[in-house]
Amino acid sequence: MMAPNTSLCRLLKPTALELHSASLSPAGRCLPLVPRCRYSRTVGSAPAKKERVLILGSGWAGYALARSLSRRKYDCSVISPRGYFVFTPLLAGTAVGTLEFRAILEPVRRAGVGFYQGWADDIDFRHKKVLVEPNALDDMAGRTVIPSKQSKEKAVKVAKFEVPYDKLVIAVGAYSQTFGIEGVREHANFLRDIGDARRIRLRVLSLFEQCSYPSASTDDVQVASTPGAPTPLTEADKRKLLHFAIVGGGPTGIEYAAELHDLIHEDLAKLYPELVPLVRITVYDVAPKVLPMFDEALAKYAMNTFDRQGITIKTKHHLQRLSLDDGYLGTEHGAIKIKIQEYGDEEEYAGMVVWSTGLMQNPLVEKLVNKAFIPVQPHTEPVTHHILKDKRTGGIVVDPYLRARITTSETTTEPDEAKATLDDVFVIGDCAVMENNRTLPKTAQVASQQATYLAARLNAGDVTEKEFKFRNWGTLTYLGNWKAIHQSHADELRGWVAWILWRGAYLTRSMSWRNKILVPVHWFISWLFGRGISRF
């Protein structure tokens, strides 16, 4: 809609940035009306040269840092393949139409930083430059793309370019782990980005629509059965298509199963009553129990809750292959065949497979930990170094101040006695491994605490003044039907109380004021009128 252009309205109406910054660090509050992006220097509205902080990634680590870094002190730019931050805890909610997609997105450019949409392709630590591979194409935006040759080729349409930095923050996160299982990349849906949520939503709704077509002729409809023409769906076909398989019993998988259950039993049951008996939801996991981060009692409670809701949990099951059903509609619109070790040759079928089995290292990180370079630093001799790589996870080892460790030893996973760091290269989020606490989980909580810590230290200008300490706020998982579980050192909660805590926590953490308003509005509207069920 149109912004008022009268001075009155200008007075009435704070700018997006003023409001946005209200939820930010004090530094944020002094943003000018036109966001300070890298152009404004060329436009000439900015003071003298500042230190250039370049942030790779726009997730929980990168975006939170970009928001709270001092604009007075630093000239901040972000490089990320997507132009927004996704509030991931609510992603499952958007995938079932409870929330609008946009209500959980925060555009990076609105944070008032410079932005280049693309992948950081390589880093020259000696000359302090990042090579950027642009990505401005619609079809690449918002999707989890497990890097494949084709997808990259598609993306390279614009010339690569190099962006220099004074301080670099690597927060590129991690990719979904497929364990190289055949067919996963082609046929499974991930749930890590907004485009994933959209495609899952479309798929669920179109499966119900497909299955609502008449199976056979009745007094009501005559199914055309001309030879050569496709045959109508049988009830067996529909049972295949209405089986929803979720692989991975972590919070993401469990919460999606819960949200999907709510969607089907609260909304779709009214619209497709005759299909509900055919629906199955199954969660597969290789481990002996789901939700490993919760203690026995809470995990048991979760499994009982699912049991009552008719969601099947199959632990100790090993998926070996996904392929397309060669039967009815042997196409992307048909069922998916799932080969499971425990079932032998007899394969399972599903209309959709949601894949959420943990994370693997980002290709950039692999490239970095395997490259030799000569750092320019006073306190190290000009000899070849490597980034220190964590043996177990392959991540980048950082010191207690989140600076990348480097080593001269041949085996890049062994620290040398010098224990040097790249003083102007910080690593936070999923791709960082703290040498003094290697077991920190790859969670949004860790990433955002590291971002907050680093922003404070950089704004204060004393990076090594105090070490980063992780404070566990506890874990929350939604179980569907107004129930959740919460666990922390202090307490354990389950059911309604935990659910309210869950909603509250998300609400207050939801980033901008825009979304602080929109999310509860959508929750209320969906509760009152039902979820959005239109496909587009």
Next chain:
Amino acid sequence: MMAPNTSLCRLLKPTALELHSASLSPAGRCLPLVPRCRYSRTVGSAPAKKERVLILGSGWAGYALARSLSRRKYDCSVISPRGYFVFTPLLAGTAVGTLEFRAILEPVRRAGVGFYQGWADDIDFRHKKVLVEPNALDDMAGRTVIPSKQSKEKAVKVAKFEVPYDKLVIAVGAYSQTFGIEGVREHANFLRDIGDARRIRLRVLSLFEQCSYPSASTDDVQVASTPGAPTPLTEADKRKLLHFAIVGGGPTGIEYAAELHDLIHEDLAKLYPELVPLVRITVYDVAPKVLPMFDEALAKYAMNTFDRQGITIKTKHHLQRLSLDDGYLGTEHGAIKIKIQEYGDEEEYAGMVVWSTGLMQNPLVEKLVNKAFIPVQPHTEPVTHHILKDKRTGGIVVDPYLRARITTSETTTEPDEAKATLDDVFVIGDCAVMENNRTLPKTAQVASQQATYLAARLNAGDVTEKEFKFRNWGTLTYLGNWKAIHQSHADELRGWVAWILWRGAYLTRSMSWRNKILVPVHWFISWLFGRGISRF
């Protein structure tokens, strides 16, 4: 989110349908809790057999009728390629991110009628059956598909089936008119369905993102110029890509131009300041003036307003071909070449072409007016008849009660002396041509008045009791920057007043309570925080 399952909450919370029906005809208010769809009969919750009313189409005519037809009296089903009604006057608003897509959609199934998603492929008037070609695929949903062989083949995945009727209402609307101009179907964007709006939005934002990449090396960035690698965008490239061409000077084209102008100058200007000088918006029309439905003064006012906003209007221009720029990125992501008769060989370039040059007959209508059949009706002899076709538009001629006229004459555009009708076949909306008022415009206003009239007549059970009369409520067009024009017999308005009227009118007409709440919320949020600019 989850609906409460306690009786307390059940008491507190009206069902979607109860609320929905609150905005409907009295008939709507007596909907049962589970919507009466065709299944409910098989489920057994419904009384004895009722007359089956089958509605083809879910637009202004079809959906409005389906909502207000008596559930007591009729068993109502809808056949439409899309599962929802689109509130088209606000489509341009969603295309620029002012409104959420879903806020202008009304799912047909939520209206409590039976629904088959697909195209009505053919009609057997003698045996009263409609042949349905199913369409449940994601990629077909929500897009304006100018029927082509491929698109049809893609869609045929499920067996066709026949749905019988007692009364039939043909409200299939019309398709976008391309005049068979080369390259329009492939390279132009239409603006008639929600998927069109989404693609336009993605395209605009990705063009700005593409053009934000550095053109050449500066102190800030080094553009990699390895031989063979793509060259960076020059300023000339960016001028091509940031030219937005709108073809057709009717309300749709004009309003989209206005909304696009607002998006660029209120939101994108803050985020891409250096690109704004390169942007051009041009509206092309073959006619000597735009907005022909407005009188000279208002049209002039509109053109002056556009002039001040820097939107160019080029009347008396004839587009002859659209093709891809063979230069930079000679791909779907590059610029589009526009051949214009008046420019001779020198071609114009644009990053996006929005096509809105009027309507052509729906293929189903063409099929129907060309088929011979023997109607089963007491007062006509069993001789071959044709549906009577309007000479000028090719639409179906209807009598003052909106019933399809049939003729025995050879030339299907000539009425015979009998002037018979198909008493159980009604035609409303864009595909109907009233014999006593052939100049009625193809507008939402006419379609919805016809739907309201027909619903009232059918609910009362006296189809021929009084004739349909069109009452002109006047025309409104938004011109951007908080200005609009309005014209009716009674009055003429321009500027702010008209804009408020415009918003108010849409608000009250916006269909369900859900959207009556959501639309103003989104308007307010967009005004306060700016429009949504994330791509997904």
